[in-house]
Amino acid sequence: MxxxxxxxxxxxxxxxxxxxxxxxxxxxxxxxxxxxxxxxxxxxxxxxxxxxxxxxxxxxxxxxPLSANLHTERHVREKQMLLQRLDKKEGVRNEHHPRHRLLEALRGFLVYAETQQTELNRLKGLYSHVSKKQKSLLEREVKYSQKFTKIFHLLERNQQVCSEIVRSGMEFYEIEQQEFDEHIRSMKAAGRAPERVSVSQALKHFVRDWAASGANERDAAFPCILKTLKELFPTSDAALQEVKVLLPGAGLGRLGHEVAKLAGFQVTNNEWSAYQNLAYRFLTTHPHNLPNTSTLHPFIASWSHHRTTADMLRPVSFPDAPLNPQSVLLVEGDFTTAFRDAEYTASFDAVVTHFFIDTARNLMSYLDTITRVLKPGGHWVNFGPLLYGSAPFVQLSLDEIIAVAEGTGFEFLDLEAMMPLKGDDKCRLEEVTLPGKRVYGVEAIYGFDERALTRNAYQAQFWVAKMRG
Structure with a gap:
């Protein structure tokens, strides 16, 4: 390190x-x-x-060396297991194989500027349909065509970060250049275009998790979760051993690092997206884990909802706080399969699902996994909306989730009785969402850009449920 x-x-x-x-x-x-x-x-x-x-x-x-960042016993062991899962000989080698997904994510970052330039050229083509008279006014008053030139140069700056993500990723995952080149050639031969949106979203997550401008989103959820964990597991308890906490859907890992700063917690993050994981591995290597040593222009991929052009083009520095890579373990892979081994059964004191449960293809499988990995008497802390995707197997309403969780063996705790959350400036609870049920609403903003002319706000559902012993 x-x-x-x-x-x-x-x-x-x-x-x-x-x-x-x-x-x-x-x-x-x-x-x-x-x-x-x-x-x-x-x-x-x-x-x-x-x-x-x-x-x-x-x-x-x-x-x-970069490898010196992660030298604890559990980091070394997980790295060995990860490389085994990534081995080409493991499982069926198809587009769902973790090695294929990793190589595709690397390819997406490698050609970020090229794929974004294609979209920029499309927008320039649309501008060509504007009449000469209208263009004259636009150029005279706002120099509209200069935006294309400026964004072109900023794409190149973002590409520098993306190229560093590729470099650090290939080193961490031990990918040889020859294999990567062969993958790129095969994808081109198959007519498979590299992913553009996932790369752009990963870059925006640097803002959400690791930039000062993302604090407004983090502050809606983190204080409630952190205060809950401190109340559930007080460090003054002399008999308390290190509390093991699992955070699935961790993204770029900021919440896990905040939990790790609390005394007595051992944190395991979990993330499926190879794009997010590559970005996180980049963060945990020097000098990117030192404050404000990297800069991106994360908002140039979208032209909508900007107050000013300067806001659209502005740089964002990250990370806004130093990272300690040794304090958090990242387990890569799908939540429902990454923790199937017997060693994970009844191994965690708490599972924290932050903006996560509605990402499930099968919410019941998420619930099964939470139940399996929790110790008897362990706690499930949830904070997030119910914004389901386009093809989940089940889409449960809040009352149905509560009923199923209770039927599984969870008891929902009275947060207001457990701790004075209501009235806390840093954790603003609304009334209970459903009469008689111990689930609380908290307004939470989600949108990456705090200067945008639009706000996505959810009535996030916050609960703590205890697994019966």
């Missing part, structure tokens, strides 16, 4: 050219650096990276 260091000897070595050393204590060194002095820094030195300069303060980071 790249770790921030203040190495007295190294800093003093740099003193001659860039830093005036003074006040050394406890191996720590700070100094003032002038713009003239910075020209003396050897940028090719592989040991150090000038990470940030704030008010003329130079911070150095030590370079270590």
């Amino acid at each position: 790249w770790s921030i260091i203040w190495a007295a000897a190294a800093i003093c070595w740099l003193c001659a050219s860039v830093v005036l050393c003074d006040g050394v204590s406890s191996g720590q060194r700070r100094g003032e650096a002038s713009a003239e002095g910075l020209r003396g820094v050897d940028a090719s030195d592989p040991q150090y990276l000038v990470y940030q300069i704030r008010q003329m303060e130079v911070v150095l980071a030590e370079d270590t």
Whole structure:
């Protein structure tokens, strides 16, 4: 892992050219650096990276291999199991095979700018139907055609991040260039176009999970979930061992990392999407796990609902907080199959489903899995809407979900009696959604872009259900 260091000897070595050393204590060194002095820094030195300069303060980071990020026993074991699942010899090799899906996601990121440019060219073609007189007005007043040029250049900037995602992904998953090239050729020969929307959505998830501008969405749900976990598992309980929490549908993992910051929790994230997983692996490698070291223009893929063109084109820096890759384990794969092994049976103290249960092809399979992995007396914490997709096997209303969960062995807890959530500025509960049922409504925004002229808001359903022992 790249770790921030203040190495007295190294800093003093740099003193001659860039830093005036003074006040050394406890191996720590700070100094003032002038713009003239910075020209003396050897940028090719592989040991150090000038990470940030704030008010003329130079911070150095030590370079270590990417693989060193994830060296805990459970990370090493899960990596071995993941590579086994990705092996071409495992299972039936078709478009549903995890290796095929991974290669397709890599291809999507590799040609991001190219596929987005195709869409941009389509929009330019539509503009050609505007009359000369109308174009003259548009160009004179708003320089409309310049948007195409600006977006073209910003696509190239986004491609730099996408290319880094590909590089880090190939390294993490141990994909050889020859295999990747062969996959690309075979997909082209089959006339299969690379995915465009999934890549764009993955880039937007950097905003939702790891940018300061996504805080308004996170703040609608995270405080309720975190406070609930702290109340369910107080650290003051001397008999309490490390609490094991599973978060399926984790996306880019921010909620899991916030849970991991609480004392006494061991967190396992789960995500099926290869696009999201590639983005997360990118985040957990240096220097991308250091605050605000990467920048994207995530809103240029859509031309709708922008207040200003500047809002549409604006950059977003991420991550807004440092990541500790060792604090969270990511288990990749479908929630209903990734935890089938006996070792996962009755192994978790809590399952947290955040904006997740309505993604199910079969909600009953989700419920079966939650029931199987929870320990007797374990807790299911849910926060999210019921926005079903186009072809789920069952689409249960809220009262039906409650009835089925109770029939499975869950008891819904009275949150207002358990803790004073109502009136908490950071967790705003509405009245119970159904009379007599311990399920609470919380307004939750979902939309990635806080400056857009539209808002998607759900009456998210928040509950805590305890598995009977």
